[in-house]
Amino acid sequence: MYAEERRRQIASLTAVEGRVSVTELAQRFDVTAETIRRDLAVLSNEGIVHRVHGGAVASQSFLTAEMPLDARYRSASGAKSAIAHAALRYLPDAPGSGIFLDAGSTISNLASLLLDDPRAGSWSIVTRSLPIALELSGGGLTNVHLLGGTVRALSQAVVGDTPLRALALMSADVAFIGTNALTVDHGLSSADPQEAAVKASMVANARTVVVLCDSTKLGTDFLVSFASLDDIDVLIIDGDAPASILAEFESRGVEVVVVED
The missing domain is CATH 1.10.10.10 (Winged helix-like DNA-binding domain superfamily/Winged helix DNA-binding domain)
Incomplete structure (x- = not known):
């Protein structure tokens, strides 16, 4: 090692x-x-x-400082790539299915893989990430919907009341969600209340919630929780995560998928 x-x-x-x-x-x-x-x-x-x-x-106990977007892309890059590949199995098969794509580096890895999926043209893809929307639309997908609102500079993601109103009228078959931190007690959390609010709305309006989280996020807490373990259907994480804490997630009804980078 x-x-x-x-x-x-x-x-x-x-x-x-x-x-x-x-x-x-x-x-x-x-x-x-x-x-x-x-x-x-x-x-x-x-x-x-x-x-x-x-x-x-x-x-x-609680973190407040967030990494810049470019630093997030560099951190645990191998693990994030493996997590994104594992997430492909949770993509819907039915034409016309709806997908929520959150923002963040691991979700961006997944978005890049969608361009090679022949089913992608039949899905309705909703994202709050400006870089993801640009990549998918630039790759030829015509069914990509970027939520309106204020673009937060640090994450290049849409926040505010406008995306919340839009998401309240939507539903998705599956939501792929990223997180800044994950613990048993505090669930998924973010440093920014506006980011957390939009993430929570995506979680609430999806039939299946798949969380993509590398092990560096495990056991840390940011101030604002946007989902509990009860809201999560699947957690995809790399093999550096302690087995004891993953077992606790499973005991709470979360399907845990462990990948090797």
């Missing part, structure tokens, strides 16, 4: 469990205690964990 992958797993474990010890981590990853201390030092410098005697604790 590469050091970067190990540190990603350590970050997820710390966020989920609250506290980790050097001894337990060394045993878990079959490395020396000194290697774990170096990993924790790196994560501490990045503000992901806080070092304490014998281990580390999660740096904070």
Whole structure:
């Protein structure tokens, strides 16, 4: 296992469990205690964990700072690609089906794959993402609907009352949703109330909700929850996610699909 992958797993474990010890981590990853201390030092410098005697604790309970869009595309890119490919099995077969596409880097990976699907021309695709709408329409799809409203600069996604009014009159067979964070207690969450409101409306007006979430989001919380585990039908996540927390999701009725990047 590469050091970067190990540190990603350590970050997820710390966020989920609250506290980790050097001894337990060394045993878990079959490395020396000194290697774990170096990993924790790196994560501490990045503000992901806080070092304490014998281990580390999660740096904070609720996050407020969001990564810029270009940084999101670079983060966990292999995992996001694998997650997007796994999501293809949940695309509807029936012509005329409706699809909601949320915004975000993992959803963008999925959107790119739709251009190669011969069924795509028969679907009605609704998105709040300006980059996704441009890519799909530029790829020749004529049935792409971009929600109106204010484009939020940080995410290049539509927010505000206008998309909420439009979504209230719509329904989709399946919604593919991204998230900034995911926990058992707080569900899916976002730092921005307007982003959260539109995401929540997509979730509420879809028959099936498929969440695309890489493991770096697991165990962290942003301030605004937009969906609970009860609202989720499927969670697609990479193999760096701790098995114990995935089992808890499954016990709550969520279908969990684990992919390898």
